[in-house]
Amino acid sequence: MKLSRFISLFCSFVVFFPVSMMAAPANPKPVVFTQKDGSTVTIRHYGDEHYHFAKTIDGIHITGDGNGNYVYVDAEGKPSGIIARDSANRTDSEKDFLKSLDQSEVHSKHKALNGGRFPETLPPSVIKPSALLRASKRVNTFVTGERCFPVLLVSTDDYGAFDSAKVYKKLNKKGYSEDGHIGSMRDYFIESSGGKFKPTFDVYPISLPGDFEDYDDESKLMTTALDLLVERPDFIERAGDYERICPFILMHPLTNEDAATYNYNYYSHQYYMTYLIRNVYKTNGYAFDSYAFVSQKDEDTGKLNRLATIVHEFSHVLGLYDLYGVDSEGYATVGPLPFDIMALGTRNGEGKFPPTFSAFERESMGWMLMEEFFTDSLLRPHMLEPISSMHAYSVTNPKDEDEYYIIEYRPAVGFDSKISESEYSGVQGKNGVFVWYVDYDETAFLRNDPNPDPDHMHIDIKQVLDRKNTYYADFSFKRKDAKSSFTGIYDLKVYGDSLVCFVLSQDEDVTPCPEPKSDAFALAPRQPVSVQMRVREGVLSVQVAMPGSKRLRLVDAMGVCIRNIPFDSESVQTDVSSLARGPVLVMVEVGGKRVAHQVITVR
Incomplete structure (x- = not known):
């Protein structure tokens, strides 16, 4: 994954300047509400925190009166004071009142009064990388x-x-x-x-x-x-x-x-x-x-x-921000709906099985780094471990690092086991290899509204691959007329809940991929790595309690690699006192995979 994109995503998502009020979409399932006088009315809720409204089951706009009741909305979009009831229980005077209203105009007036109550406050459009690094260090704790x-x-x-x-x-x-x-x-x-x-x-x-x-x-x-x-x-x-x-x-x-x-x-x-x-x-x-x-x-x-x-x-x-979009009726119909807790994953398995964070969200929080596909990846099989192993791949636009694909494996286990059982609008998901598309737009995400337009999705699931779908072939980009070195992933094979294998060329196959019972397969799950870093008297010391070839990389606030140190022992030191003052991102790799990162400040 491109380093500066990681810095931008991580900091943009976890910087704690208030930007908006956030919530989940309303559940449109009808509910029976008991009024203060003991009568009941069946209602539906629509929308989210930016604008939400309620209707009776026959489409009459209602709202709270401030005293524990739902009342009809009047012609000015305000509470009428008339207690709302189901159509069969309305008096003649209530029916006459409702006949005098145009519900479309009522909706417009109500939205004009109540919509947009929490205006978005965006940070400056240009944030220096050094400021982002400082934010990431502060938030990381x-x-x-x-x-x-x-x-x-x-x-x-x-x-x-x-x-x-x-x-x-x-x-x-x-x-x-x-x-x-x-x-x-x-x-x-x-x-x-x-x-x-x-x-x-x-x-x-x-x-x-x-x-x-x-x-x-x-x-x-x-x-x-x-x-x-x-x-x-x-x-x-x-x-x-x-x-x-x-x-x-x-x-x-x-x-x-x-x-x-x-x-x-x-x-x-x-x-x-x-x-x-x-x-x-x-x-x-x-x-x-x-x-x-x-x-x-x-x-x-x-x-x-x-x-x-x-x-x-x-x-x-x-x-984190919401990842859904809503239609004109307030239904969440756009985005990675049952696949993500920040979309409609709140409704999976009766709300008892929230799907775990995606690789996008885990990387945004600084909990993992995705493994980027490079040109030399074409002719070798790739092993993809479950997202629980903190493993995922990215395919990045070579001309714009804010546009990329993510490949992650979600078997139907644990919190992710009910992705196929969402209660919302009949939209169902399925488990397997998720191919995400991300067009990261800082303004859209900081507005907590990355998917307002179904024709221009900023984050979505492109396809879910299982045993019946052995390939995905559309790593296409929209920005700057760029093309990926890879047309897709092919010959996908699923080994239970523990491993997926595939290649990046349709002319190859995954024959070299280890079989589930082989010794190589037993080594596939990632081993926990203990990494310790500290700076004392201008010297950075790193300890890695794991055998194998290792590499220490130091990257400055502009994304430039300023140190690249291979080592095989369990510890390495480097003098950082001569580096320019400011934040530096330290990364440790074992066997070619990043296992730890930390921001240090050179004083």
Whole structure:
């Protein structure tokens, strides 16, 4: 993979300047909502956090009245005050009122009032590579290692919370299997990061005084809950394990449907205190900013909310963006829908099986580096390990490194085993070798809207190959009239869930590829590599606890390789005091494959 692309992607995705409010698309499945007077109405939800709306089952626009009810939207796009009901239960006066409305005009007026409430704020269009490297170094401490995050489990006088021990298990217990789950949220991130990111989610019950309707303002809800959090002795005892400006999760005690009747924006999302109250929120000596706002109750079952929903919103906190596009009706119909947690993977396997991060996302987070195909790759077979082994290939536009393909293998195991069971709009995926296309546009991604146009997809699954599909032959590029050295991948063979073999020329075959029971096959899964780096008194020392030929590469902020040192021992040193001041990317290769990278600063 091209180095400068890696730097750009990694930093653009995890830099923590607030850019927008983020969430998942609404579930359009009809739900029965109970009004305050005990009557019910069947409704559908559409859209996402940028603009969402609700309709009765017969297509009448409705909205929350701020008091816990859904009411009809009037001709001006505002709450009418008339309680919404199913068509069979409407009075004659209600029917006359609705006949006077043009629902298309109602929709336009409602969208004009409520759409675009969270304008996008983009960074400067040109960011110097040195600034990106500094950002990556700063952020790298946030998404690697053992990290702790507070979860505020909120209740009010009129709405209780779920048992905190139950919530803690769903978020943290190794091998969590209750109600058909495949693992906890901590398990999910350990798996997605290849063990590099091990979060713990500390659950704190927070009892807000008064009823939920007293907190129809999000800033009041958030600041009141945080004020109560920092007074808890167990939080104070644990606070040293949190980040200096602490990211957090707040789980309110209602469903999305119920919450939206009190505040239009009470829809599961990720946001920033910096935007909500115009500053990082500081209370009792602690500081808070990025947060995930999530309902405790699943709208379909009333049970504790879907694991995938919480994973999706927390992934936004980590810096990832949505990868879906929506049509005019608010349905998510564009993008890598059931294949990605940042698209519609939230609906796989009833939300209990969120698909793990893609190679694109893992590399963006700095957890892996993809292996680039080069010209000398043509006449030899390639072995592709599962994405769980942190292995994937890239095919990059030789004239523009922001356009490329990704090849990764996703067997139907673990969190990825329900990709073929999505509940959303009947769109189903399948497991196998994924061929992704990425046209990385910084503006589109930072706007959290990379796929608004189905005719110009910035990221999507081009094809999924399984035992029935033995080749893919369209590594074509759009930018700068470029051509790939490879027409495709051919003669693909799948060896269980452990290995895929293929070649890059249709004139070759994979006969040399090891058979599943051979000794060579046993060596195919990647061995964990322990790499330690440190700089002391101007000398960079690197230790690699693994035999074999190795190489140390140093790359400056402009993407220029300034040191290239082969070595066979388990350690190597090089004097970096004479290098120009600033950040330097250090990469270690074993047997021709990159196994570690780290940014150091030359002072």
